[in-house]
Amino acid sequence: xxxxxxxxxxxxxxxxxTYTRPVADIRVGILTIRQKWESYLETTTTTVTEDYLSEKFxxxxxxxxxxxxxxxxxxxxxxxxxxxxxxxxxxxxxxxVIAFYAEExxxxxxxxxxxxxxxxQDIIIIENTWDIFSKNGAAIREDFSxxxxxxxxxxxxxxxxxxxxxxxxxxxxxxxxxxTLNASGGPIYIGKNAEIMEGSMIRGPLALCESAVIKLxxxxxxxxxxxxxxxxxxxxxxxxxxxxxxKGHDGYLGDSVLGEWxxxxxxxxxxxxxxxxxxxxxxxxQTEGFAKTGLQFCGLMMGDHSKCGINTMFxxxxxxxxxxxxxxxxxxxxxxxSFSWGGSGGYTTYLxxxxxxxxxxxxxxxxxxxxxxxxxxxxHVFEDTKKFRRE
Numbered sequence: 479x480x481x482x483x484x485x486x487x488x489x490x491x492x493x494x495x496t497y498t499r500p501v502a503d504i505r506v507g508i509l510t511i512r513q514k515w516e517s518y519l520e521t522t523t524t525t526v527t528e529d530y531l532s533e534k535f536x537x538x539x540x541x542x543x544x545x546x547x548x549x550x551x552x553x554x555x556x557x558x559x560x561x562x563x564x565x566x567x568x569x570x571x572x573x574x575v576i577a578f579y580a581e582e583x584x585x586x587x588x589x590x591x592x593x594x595x596x597x598x599q600d601i602i603i604i605e606n607t608w609d610i611f612s613k614n615g616a617a618i619r620e621d622f623s624x625x626x627x628x629x630x631x632x633x634x635x636x637x638x639x640x641x642x643x644x645x646x647x648x649x650x651x652x653x654x655x656x657x658t659l660n661a662s663g664g665p666i667y668i669g670k671n672a673e674i675m676e677g678s679m680i681r682g683p684l685a686l687c688e689s690a691v692i693k694l695x696x697x698x699x700x701x702x703x704x705x706x707x708x709x710x711x712x713x714x715x716x717x718x719x720x721x722x723x724x725k726g727h728d729g730y731l732g733d734s735v736l737g738e739w740x741x742x743x744x745x746x747x748x749x750x751x752x753x754x755x756x757x758x759x760x761x762x763x764q765t766e767g768f769a770k771t772g773l774q775f776c777g778l779m780m781g782d783h784s785k786c787g788i789n790t791m792f793x794x795x796x797x798x799x800x801x802x803x804x805x806x807x808x809x810x811x812x813x814x815x816s817f818s819w820g821g822s823g824g825y826t827t828y829l830x831x832x833x834x835x836x837x838x839x840x841x842x843x844x845x846x847x848x849x850x851x852x853x854x855x856x857x858h859v860f861e862d863t864k865k866f867r868r869e
Contacts, residue, residue, distance in 0.1 A: 800859050
C-alpha cells in the first residue's frame with residue numbers, strides 16, 4: 479500500500495512553521511510526524527501540500543493509496559486501522575477525517591459514499607502552534623517507547639549524577655560527563671553523537687536529537703526537544719527546537735517553539751506569563767488577528783531562518799515569521815512579519831538577496847547548502863507575507 483500524508487485543515491493554524499514545510503515535517507517529541515508514521519508503517523511516505531512546496535516535498539501516487547491527515551500522531555491502534563483500510567473506507571475522529579482509501583486519479587472524494595470507521599480512543603492532534611510544545615511531553619513518551627523497544631542503551635558514564643536510569647536511553651557516539659539527569663518525571667533520550675557538557679542539569683522528559691549539544695551548565699526542564707545539530711545553553715523549559723538552531727548562551731526560553739536555522743543572541747529572554755496572569759493570545763495568520771490559546775503560559779513562536787541580536791526581550795505570546803532579523807533595545811511587537819529587519823524602533827524589509835546571503839553562510843557551517851528549491855520557497859513566502867509588513 480502507498481501512504482500519503484496530507485496537510486489537512488490545520489495547516490494555516492500552524493504557520494509560520496508550515497510556510498517552509500508540510501505539516502508532516504513538524505518535529506514534536508523525538509521524531510517528526512513523518513518519521514513517526516514511517517516507523518510504524520515500516521515504509522516511506524510522500525506528501526500532499528501547498529503547490530509551492532511540492533517540488534521539494536513531492537507526492538507519489540500509485541494504484542492504491544491511503545491518505546493520512548498529518549495533524550494526527552500515530553499510535554499502534556490507529557496504525558492497525560490504517561493498514562486495514564479498504565476501498566471506500568475512511569477513519570474519522572468525531573467529524574474530522576484521519577485517513578481514507580483513494581485510487582489513482584481519484585479526484586473527487588465524497589465521504590457520503592464512504593464507510594465511516596470511528597476512531598474512539600485518545601490520540602495526539604497537532605492543530606495549533608502551541609500544541610507543539612504543550613503536547614510535547616506525551617509525544618516524547620510515545621516516541622521513546624517506539625525508538626527504544628527491544629534495544630539496549632549505551633552505558634551511562636559513571637561521572638554523571640543519575641535519577642531513574644531505567645528511563646534514560648543513550649545512542650552510540652553520545653557524550654556526557656559530570657551532568658545531572660533526573661528522569662523520574664519522564665524519559666531522557668540522548669541521540670547519536672549528541673553531547674551534554676559538564677555541569678548541565680536536565681529534568682525529563684527530554685529529547686536531545688542527533689548531533690545536538692547542550693552546553694556547559696545549562697538548565698533544561700522537560701518536556702523539551704532539542705532537534706538535530708542544535709546548540710542550547712542557559713535555561714530552557716517546555717520548548718521545542720526543530721533543528722539546526724542555536725540558543726548558545728545564557729537567557730531564558732520557555733513554552734516556545736523555534737523552527738530550523740534560528741539563532742538567539744546572547745542573553746535573549748522571552749516571557750511566557752503575562753503580568754496579569756491572563757490568557758495568552760497569539761497572532762493567527764488565517765484570521766489575521768490575535769486568537770485565544772486557552773493557555774496561561776505561552777512564549778515565543780519563531781519561524782525558520784529568523785534571528786535576534788543580544789539582549790533581545792520577547793513579550794509573552796510573540797510570533798516571529800520566517801527570515802526575520804530582530805535587534806535593538808526594548809520589546810519587539812508581539813507579531814513580527816516574515817522578512818522584517820529591525821526592532822522596537824521600527825522595521826524595514828529584509829530583502830531576499832541579503833537573507834539568502836546570510837542563509838548560505840549559516841548553512842555552509844553545517845556542510846549544507848541553500849538550494850534553488852529552498853530559495854524558491856522563501857521567495858514565495860516573501861511575496862505571500864508582503865501584506866503584513868509595514869514600513
